[in-house]
Amino acid sequence: MGFRQSLNLGFGLSRLVFGIVASAVPERVGSTWIGEKDASRDTVKTVFRALGFRDIALGFGMTEAALRDQAGPWLTVAMLSDLGDFSATMIARDHLDSKSVLITGFLTASATVAAAALLAVDRTFD
Numbered sequence: 001m002g003f004r005q006s007l008n009l010g011f012g013l014s015r016l017v018f019g020i021v022a023s024a025v026p027e028r029v030g031s032t033w034i035g036e037k038d039a040s041r042d043t044v045k046t047v048f049r050a051l052g053f054r055d056i057a058l059g060f061g062m063t064e065a066a067l068r069d070q071a072g073p074w075l076t077v078a079m080l081s082d083l084g085d086f087s088a089t090m091i092a093r094d095h096l097d098s099k100s101v102l103i104t105g106f107l108t109a110s111a112t113v114a115a116a117a118l119l120a121v122d123r124t125f126d
Contacts, residue, residue: 004121008066008075011118015078016059022052033089033104035097054081072122079115082108 001009022029026048030039038044058081062074086108093101 004125005066005069005071008071008118008122009063011078011114012059012062012064012066012071012074014059015055016063019052019055019057019059022055023049024052026052033096033100035100072119075115075119075122079112079119082111082115086112 026045027036027039029052030044030048033039033048034044039048058074058078062071062078065071065074086105089096089101089104089108093105096104
């Protein structure tokens with residue numbers, strides 16, 4: 001397994017881990033994003049648990065594709081998912097704690113850029 005393939009595998013595994021954490025303890029992920037008070041509500045936990053399951057699916061698909069050295073389409077989907085999370089955060093920024101906007105904005109933007117960079121490297125070496 002080459003370095004590029006290992007990076008894609010690591011990115012997929014990190015999504016898988018994030019998804020497991022988000023689905024197991026959605027209030028922890030939610031409290032960073034929208035604040036503790038709202039994240040502790042059962043209805044909100046449902047949404048963050050669903051986000052976790054989305055990332056489990058993305059992580060599993062990306063990991064499996066990276067092992068076959070075909071991660072490109074999964075990197076594209078991950079990038080668009082993270083861009084969607086970033087956009088949703090920015091749209092709601094006036095209703096969120098500024099610290100939450102900063103943390104979530106940074107994390108989702110970083111994940112978007114990471115996926116884009118991995119995709120660019122992946123396409124360069126195809």
